[in-house]
Amino acid sequence: MSDPAKRxxxxxxxxxxxxxxxxLTRFALSLTRNEADADDLVQETFLRAYASWDSFTPGTECxxxxxxxCRNTFRRTLLRESRQVEADDAExxxxxxxxLHASALQAGYGTLFSEFDLSDAIGRALEALPENFREAVTxxxxxxxxxxxxxxxxxxxxxxxxSRLFRARRLMQEALIDHARDAGLVSTAPRPNPKGGKEMTS
Amino acid sequence: MRIFNRLFRRAPMIDCDTxxxxxxxxxxxxxxxxxxEAIRRHVEMCSRCRPHSEFERAFLVAVKRSRREHSQxxxxxxVLVEALAEQGFAPQ
Numbered sequence: 001m002s003d004p005a006k007r008x009x010x011x012x013x014x015x016x017x018x019x020x021x022x023x024l025t026r027f028a029l030s031l032t033r034n035e036a037d038a039d040d041l042v043q044e045t046f047l048r049a050y051a052s053w054d055s056f057t058p059g060t061e062c063x064x065x066x067x068x069x070c071r072n073t074f075r076r077t078l079l080r081e082s083r084q085v086e087a088d089d090a091e092x093x094x095x096x097x098x099x100l101h102a103s104a105l106q107a108g109y110g111t112l113f114s115e116f117d118l119s120d121a122i123g124r125a126l127e128a129l130p131e132n133f134r135e136a137v138t139x140x141x142x143x144x145x146x147x148x149x150x151x152x153x154x155x156x157x158x159x160x161x162x163s164r165l166f167r168a169r170r171l172m173q174e175a176l177i178d179h180a181r182d183a184g185l186v187s188t189a190p191r192p193n194p195k196g197g198k199e200m201t202s
Numbered sequence: 203m204r205i206f207n208r209l210f211r212r213a214p215m216i217d218c219d220t221x222x223x224x225x226x227x228x229x230x231x232x233x234x235x236x237x238x239e240a241i242r243r244h245v246e247m248c249s250r251c252r253p254h255s256e257f258e259r260a261f262l263v264a265v266k267r268s269r270r271e272h273s274q275x276x277x278x279x280x281v282l283v284e285a286l287a288e289q290g291f292a293p294q
Contacts, residue, residue, distance in 0.1 A: 011294035021279055025272050033270070039278055043285050050286055091223050098222040101254045110253060113260035122268040140230065141265045147232055166226055173261060 013053050016062045017046065023143070024066050030142040031074045031135075033127060045070040067145075067153045071135065090159060093166035100170055104177055112180055125175035133168035136161055141169075216240050221251045229259055 021042075028041040048069050049056075056065055104110060112118075126134060132154075139150040140161070147165075151158045179185075221244050227233050228241045245255045272278060283293065 006290075007292075007294060010292050013291065014293050021282070022275065025275060025278065026269070029270050029272055035272060038272065039281070042278060043282050046282055047285060047289060050289055050291055094223050094226055097226070097258065098254055101257050104257065105253065110257060111260070113257065113264040117267075118264055119268040122265055123270075126268075137265070141262060142269045147230070162226075169226070169258075169261065172265070 009053055012058070013050055016056075016058075017049050017053070017066060020063045020066055021046075023063055024070060027067055027138070027143050028070055028074070030138045031071070033123060041070060041074055044073050048073060061149075064145075064149055064153055067139070067143075068155075071153060090162040090166050093163055093170060097166065097170050097173075100173055100177075104173070107177070107181075108186070109177055109180055112176065112185070116180070116185055118176055118179070121176055121179040122172065125172040125179075128175060129168050129171060133164050133171065136164040137168045137172070140165055216244055218244075218248060218251055221245060221248070222254070225251075225255060225258060229255070229262060 024045060025038065025042050028038040028045065029035065032038045032041055045066060049066055052069075056062065101110075104112065126137060129137065135154060136150060139145040139153060140147065145153065147158050147161050150165075151161045154161065221228075221241055224233065224237070224241060228238055228245075231238070233241070245251045283291075
């Protein structure tokens with residue numbers, strides 16, 4: 001590669017790829033849940049990105065491109081046990097979420113997530129998810145990706161992202177309610193009046 | 203009713219079942235502005251959907267709050283730039 005071309009490549013890589021270092025680091029950390037592994041993953045991702053920079057199309061979304069490399073590297077190099085479970089229909093999952101909320105409310109856990117610091121338990125619940133569910137939560141909930149961007153990164157239809165995400169959230173909520181019960185967390189919020197109020201429902 | 207809504211620029215009223223089906227999409231900001239507004243209006247007034255929405259929103263906030271940040275990002279950035287330099291990268 002000629003000097004001007006090499007300089008342009010390095011300039012473009014610095015400006016377009018390295019600017020996403022904080023986001024990529026956060027994404028790697030949310031995948032590995034371990035700083036040492038995240039360090040390796042970040043380095044490996046950027047080295048692969050630099051080596052294949054010619055395949056990046058200028059003007060396209062560089063962050064998503066880096067996330068794809070990071071995710072593929074994570075799957076390949078860490079040889080994680082890949083427990084793959086498919087989710088049901090997203091609509092059914094959404095209705096199941098409503099049922100779970102109703103039972104949480106009856107058990108006195110209607111304000112569980114706003115009343116207690118559950119960070120550690122959330123980390124464990126996330127870790128326990130099947131890999132493809134965890135990826136959906138990691139991208140959308142922890143790394144602010146839209147359903148469409150997550151679908152592009154995971155190379156699946158948007159509907160698949162929705163169903164995996166909704167199922168993952170329900171599994172995490174079930175785990176967190178179990179945790180609250182086991183830890184004896186007691187909500188100070190009043191339980192619902194079974195007769196309900198006078199407000200509208202339909 | 204549609205004419206009424208159009209005349210008064212109001213989002214059409216929707217029922218609890220529709221809200222439950224689309225609550226995650228609503229909380230994730232994935233709906234059109236019109237649909238989102240219709241759900242917001244319903245949730246605001248509905249004694250069944252409002253606690254459900256608050257429960258799910260609090261969950262999303264708690265998950266985001268659990269997000270871990272790297273403790274030494276500058277050290278990692280330095281190591282990364284060194285590794286890239288070994289591959290020929292020269293910051294411009």
